[in-house]
Amino acid sequence: MSKPASPDDDEQRKPNLARRRFLQSAAAAATVGAAPHLSAEEQPMAQSAPPPLPAAYPTPPARPVRLTINGRPYVLPLEPRVTLLDALREYVGLTGTKKGCDRGQCGACTVLVDGRRINACLTLAVMHEGQSITTVEGLAEGEALSPIQRAFVEHDAFQCGYCTPGQICSAVGLISDGRARTRAEIREAMSGNICRCGAYPNIIAAIEEAMKAT
Ligand code: FES
Ligand code: FES
Numbered sequence: 001m002s003k004p005a006s007p008d009d010d011e012q013r014k015p016n017l018a019r020r021r022f023l024q025s026a027a028a029a030a031t032v033g034a035a036p037h038l039s040a041e042e043q044p045m046a047q048s049a050p051p052p053l054p055a056a057y058p059t060p061p062a063r064p065v066r067l068t069i070n071g072r073p074y075v076l077p078l079e080p081r082v083t084l085l086d087a088l089r090e091y092v093g094l095t096g097t098k099k100g101c102d103r104g105q106c107g108a109c110t111v112l113v114d115g116r117r118i119n120a121c122l123t124l125a126v127m128h129e130g131q132s133i134t135t136v137e138g139l140a141e142g143e144a145l146s147p148i149q150r151a152f153v154e155h156d157a158f159q160c161g162y163c164t165p166g167q168i169c170s171a172v173g174l175i176s177d178g179r180a181r182t183r184a185e186i187r188e189a190m191s192g193n194i195c196r197c198g199a200y201p202n203i204i205a206a207i208e209e210a211m212k213a214t
Contacts (some may be wrong), residue, residue, distance in 0.1 A: 063077070067129070076091050085097060110165075112134040136164075148172055157206040160197050162196075170192070174186070186207050
């Protein structure tokens with residue numbers, strides 16, 4: 001014969017009840033993790049929907065941008081987001097200026113803007129309205145190479161040649177600003193122009209020679 005329930009029995013049952021509830025909720029959580037293919041309604045603990053994506057920004061319209069490139073005037077219809085590098089290569093067809101990293105790290109895209117060397121991938125074409133751009137195509141006089149181009153050939157200052165237009169434009173800017181004189185200063189001033197072929201000794205020798213000739 002079973003003994004009547006006492007208040008002491010109720011106190012003993014409480015921990016068991018709490019343990020059972022904990023195990024039930026843990027099992028429900030495990031079901032959600034183990035069955036990600038279930039739809040939100042099917043999942044015992046449905047998650048809230050992700051916030052909606054922001055609407056795409058409208059593309060600003062193209063506008064005429066006036067540039068003088070290698071001595072010739074151009075009016076280019078450019079969206080404000082077009083870099084100077086893309087304007088030169090894609091809109092004018094001057095592909096001598098190379099795209100290496102497209103983020104200011106290699107110097108392959110170096111051109112001269114009003115005589116100063118810059119990375120064309122890091123600047124927007126619209127920012128140079130009315131300015132004079134010189135690319136590697138603008139250095140020779142007809143068939144006659146410029147002194148720095150001749151020096152690069154004579155010193156064999158390239159292998160694959162991909163960095164060469166940027167190296168040459170950078171060297172022209174360096175020579176004209178006149179701040180580097182020694183080999184160490186030239187090396188430092190050219191440190192933004194990477195040569196993955198490692199032609200650095202010949203590049204520096206070519207710049208030294210062109211510098212002496214000016
Ligand atoms: S492409 Fe401009 S710095 Fe590399
Ligand atoms: S010659 Fe090849 S990267 Fe410079």
